[in-house]
Amino acid sequence: MLKPVPLLIIGGGAAGLFAGCRAGERGLGALILERKHKPGRKVLMCGNGRCNLTKDIPPAQMLRDMGEPMATFLAPALETLPPAAVQSWFQQHNVLLKKMEDRRVFPRSELASDVVHALTDALRDTGTALCLNAPVEGVERAEEGFHVVTAHFSVLARHVLIATGGVSYPKTGSVGDGQKFAKALGHSLKPYRPGLIGFVITHPWIDAHGGTTFEQASFRVFRSGQKIYEGQGQMDCETWGVGGAAAYNASRCVARQNLNDFEIEWTVGRDTVRVRNPETRPLKEAIVTIGGVPLNEVDPATMESRKCPGLYFAGEVMDIDGPTGGYNLTAAFATAALAVESITKTGGRDGSPSRPPYVAHAGAADVSGKRHSLHKPHGYTFQRKGLK
Ligand SMILES: Cc1cc2nc3c(=O)[nH]c(=O)nc-3n(C[C@H](O)[C@H](O)[C@H](O)COP(=O)(O)OP(=O)(O)OC[C@H]3O[C@@H](n4cnc5c(N)ncnc54)[C@H](O)[C@@H]3O)c2cc1C
Numbered sequence: 001m002l003k004p005v006p007l008l009i010i011g012g013g014a015a016g017l018f019a020g021c022r023a024g025e026r027g028l029g030a031l032i033l034e035r036k037h038k039p040g041r042k043v044l045m046c047g048n049g050r051c052n053l054t055k056d057i058p059p060a061q062m063l064r065d066m067g068e069p070m071a072t073f074l075a076p077a078l079e080t081l082p083p084a085a086v087q088s089w090f091q092q093h094n095v096l097l098k099k100m101e102d103r104r105v106f107p108r109s110e111l112a113s114d115v116v117h118a119l120t121d122a123l124r125d126t127g128t129a130l131c132l133n134a135p136v137e138g139v140e141r142a143e144e145g146f147h148v149v150t151a152h153f154s155v156l157a158r159h160v161l162i163a164t165g166g167v168s169y170p171k172t173g174s175v176g177d178g179q180k181f182a183k184a185l186g187h188s189l190k191p192y193r194p195g196l197i198g199f200v201i202t203h204p205w206i207d208a209h210g211g212t213t214f215e216q217a218s219f220r221v222f223r224s225g226q227k228i229y230e231g232q233g234q235m236d237c238e239t240w241g242v243g244g245a246a247a248y249n250a251s252r253c254v255a256r257q258n259l260n261d262f263e264i265e266w267t268v269g270r271d272t273v274r275v276r277n278p279e280t281r282p283l284k285e286a287i288v289t290i291g292g293v294p295l296n297e298v299d300p301a302t303m304e305s306r307k308c309p310g311l312y313f314a315g316e317v318m319d320i321d322g323p324t325g326g327y328n329l330t331a332a333f334a335t336a337a338l339a340v341e342s343i344t345k346t347g348g349r350d351g352s353p354s355r356p357p358y359v360a361h362a363g364a365a366d367v368s369g370k371r372h373s374l375h376k377p378h379g380y381t382f383q384r385k386g387l388k
Helices: 014-025 041-049 059-066 070-080 083-092 112-126 177-184 204-209 245-256 327-345
Strands: 005-010 030-033 097-099 104-107 129-131 136-142 145-150 153-162 190-194 212-223 226-237 241-243 263-268 271-276 289-292 311-313
Touching (some): 005 014, 005 177, 030 153, 059 070, 059 327, 083 327, 177 311, 245 289
Parallel strands (some): 030 129
Antiparallel strands (some): 097 104, 263 271
């Protein structure tokens, strides 16, 4: 008789790795299946390899900056894991941090790989298994939870957390599989749109400034002549148009509001340029994906599916996006933390966690005074394909 894994996490990116760490810390046996040969490939790209982990602002401000529908949906998640707790977690896991003037937080080393190492070290130390090169192909309802199927084996799981990301930068592994699994289990899907992306523009000003980065540009969006967005930040003038944080955040406003007829305008020094209805770069180049699993189909208090009990979501697989500045990683970590907290509260459905809770440092004693071995085997059984 196969023993179901209490929590099967699909995807070893920002949300999946963090969920695995939190599950391990709480003694909830978890297994992560990751399609690529390395975990956290998109995290490694974050902030141009420097990884803007979070922003050191109160949750209420973060929610305001993200806007609706994220603000309402993410409030419980950010209460579980506010930006200050993201910082504490990484500091406790040996990632020294530095804060920029605008409150963005980076590893002091400016190495995104330090963030991924902290996550994978924590998985190891809490005894959470991470299985690489294991693309999940399907998730089916089973009597005691779910059957999660890969090309070579299947796993019985009491709870499943889908943390497969959006659909941009598909080479990092996020190709939209989780959205397909959600659909097969009864969810609808919101159409995809690029969330933070450059505008493709043909204009003499672009010809004159191609290849220049402007540290401070102001960027505006107009609808029917009315200004509906204004922001400041870095702007990269490329040969194809404009990118950089200032342009990306403006593009998010255009995409979130589904604008078909609009103008964008930027000011750099004495130059102001206005352009009507520019195209954006393709979705595969977006920093974040808008669309995916609709937020009204997920319980914001638990991250559990409203369509399929026992199924949970974390990160960009849902219709969540934020501006540049550490918002998107924070949302991935916070939704992961909330999902694990909710699953732990249900005690893996049978009322008790499968293992004693992890205590943060090797050899440390828990409240009962008992010392833990940090590498307890789980004792779950994989079923090899073809072997019944
Ligand atoms: C260039 C770039 C720079 C960015 N910089 C920042 C930044 O500095 N700060 C910030 O806050 N955000 C940044 N972001 C956004 C941030 O990286 C994402 O929002 C975040 O990684 C989303 O986390 P996630 O876990 O939902 O998805 P991902 O991190 O994309 O992880 C999804 C994982 O699921 C795996 N997976 C997919 N399908 C399957 C399957 N079938 N079976 C098994 N595994 C599967 C994938 O291989 C992948 O590892 C950046 C994004 C990009 C593209």
